[in-house]
Amino acid sequence: MLKRLGLIGVVIAAGIAFATPAFADKIMVGAYPANPPWEYKTDSGGFEGFEIDVANDVAKRIGAEVEFQDLGFQALFAATASGRIDFAVSSISITKERLQNQGFTQAYYDSDGTIVGKADSTIKTLDDLKGKTIGVIAGSTGEAYMKENAAKLG
Template identity: 45%
Template sequence: MTITRRRTFTLAAVFAFGLGIGAQAQEALKVGSYPANPPWENKTEAGTFEGFEVDIVNEIAKRMGTTAEIAGLDFKALFVATASNRVDMVISSLTITNERLESQSFTQPYVEGALGIGVKEGSDITSTADLEGKIVGSIATSFPESWLKEREAELGYAEYKSYDTTSNMLSDLANGRIDAAVNDVVGLRYAFAQMTGLAVAEEITTGEKFAIMMPKGSDKLEAVNQIISDMKTDGTMAAIYEKWLGVAPAAGSFTVTPMPVPTSAD
């Protein structure tokens, strides 16, 4: 009887241990996302997320044998969420910068971004040279905000307004409370296609690299980066790009070229 009990206990322990491993392997990826950033990511009326980067993280999760559990966060809160390890990764057309790399990790980039100057139709602003003496706005803690602040003396704008949401910024632009909104050009064009009276005055090439941000030194970083390389190689990334941006990615672009985990923004 003693032997039987011991064998029963041992088998039960092994079985329970096996279940533990299976449960851990299937644990959903916790993903933070700014919920109003189409076509990159957007929370629908049904409460689900859709968009270019949403498709990417869902595919990553699928290839890891699990699912992505996406939560909507304010843009500034995304950085707190990764720094505190509350999420496994965040998406929101995030630019790799050397400053961010000091406290965060990034996967390889999959899109080269550009900025756009959003204005009201009929505005006398047609380029960055026309921002002198104007009121400009962008999203708090974003790359466009940093870009504007670094060039304050050069651009000579009269006032800068910082926003927590894109919708509030574009509302102020439409109502004349700011003269120009500087943001990701793809996002601006997507929004303006569904709004009236607003247009992109100029597209500014900046060399931005959009990627997934993860906690510093994440144990999932290398695996996720390899999956992104595989998605680029097998055509999945290109298909997602064309689905959401309406054109095929350029040959040799970040979208189709596998890269290592970045150690700098260069």
Template identity: 40%
Template sequence: MLVGVRALVLGLLLAMCGSALGLSFVPTAACAQGEPLRVGTYIDNMPWGFRNDKGEIVGFDIDLVQQIGRSLGRPVDFQSMAFRDLFTALASNRIDLAVSSISITSERLAYIDFTQSYYETAQGVLVMKKSGMRDVGDLAGKNVSVTSGTTSERWVTANAQRYGFGRTSFSQGSSDGVRLLEAGAIDAYVGDLPTLLYQLLKRPDLAVIARLPSQERYGIALAKDSPLTAKVDAAITRMKQDGTLARIHKRWFGMAPDKDSATTKVLPRP
């Protein structure tokens, strides 16, 4: 059955009118003066990181890191790259940290650091509404696409035999997944729910047909044993305590986060 998304979609619609509704994020720290903070991010990931109509890089994660830069007294230098390349860029010291709704997993913790989680969600399945598909069981024999290197790829690989998926292919993000759906090149795109729901704002011909049984906890990734890890984590703690992170959430989702969510509650580092 279709996932009930009216409340969140309405919130996202409100977020798009943030300026008119007085929801614009106002930074609270002084301008950064130190050495640039090199930040790798994947720019096809609404509402976390994407280019607006002016070509500017914007999004929840972008606001988050810009505020961390202010807190640390360092300007931010965003470097766009494919999602799968973020981890090798950290390992080769080409970037200081990576942010792109990156899920904290035990496999990743073996070779990189993570801050505490700042957002929790699940994955979902996006299809064309006219397809008539209503749940994961309808994907038997269907072509499914994911973004390479993500936990969505891991879920599809682990469940391909159980649900009898047809061919699995890679998309260059959710926007590319939507283009492939529209062209009939794939039957479904699997990704994190907030990104899929954001697509519904401008595409009433799309449908999210399932919330998958997975828990995605987003954190900022850094090189293993990075001297910045504790500082970035402490900056997130301050943002939770003073309400800055909640304001960023309201800007992009049009509603305040739950009071006990990872966006408001200070958590230990994994």
């Protein structure tokens, strides 16, 4: 399962920044910080990771401060739609459904879905998952894949 990632609204924020002489002094960025190395919280409560660095760079380029909000994955979409945040970071896959009400930058990273388990696990293929409990992030493309293939995977 190919996962195309993008930052919601970075293009819009950057476009506004370069098209108008004045813009917000602070940009609000939503993050689901349980997603290292993309974004995570440090022991002191600060945000770090690749996408945090990208958001900080956008803010620097437009001369604004950035404030990160710790949001659940699904809450990111409601927060961008309502204007509570200017954009979101969290390895967000670009899907047809999300394109109906969210804006995305050009994808900057492609990844495949992966099964992760203990090194001594007997699970080596999707067929080995039959009858097993599988964890996915609610609202993610991983959840969509598992729902679409539940009957086949058992």
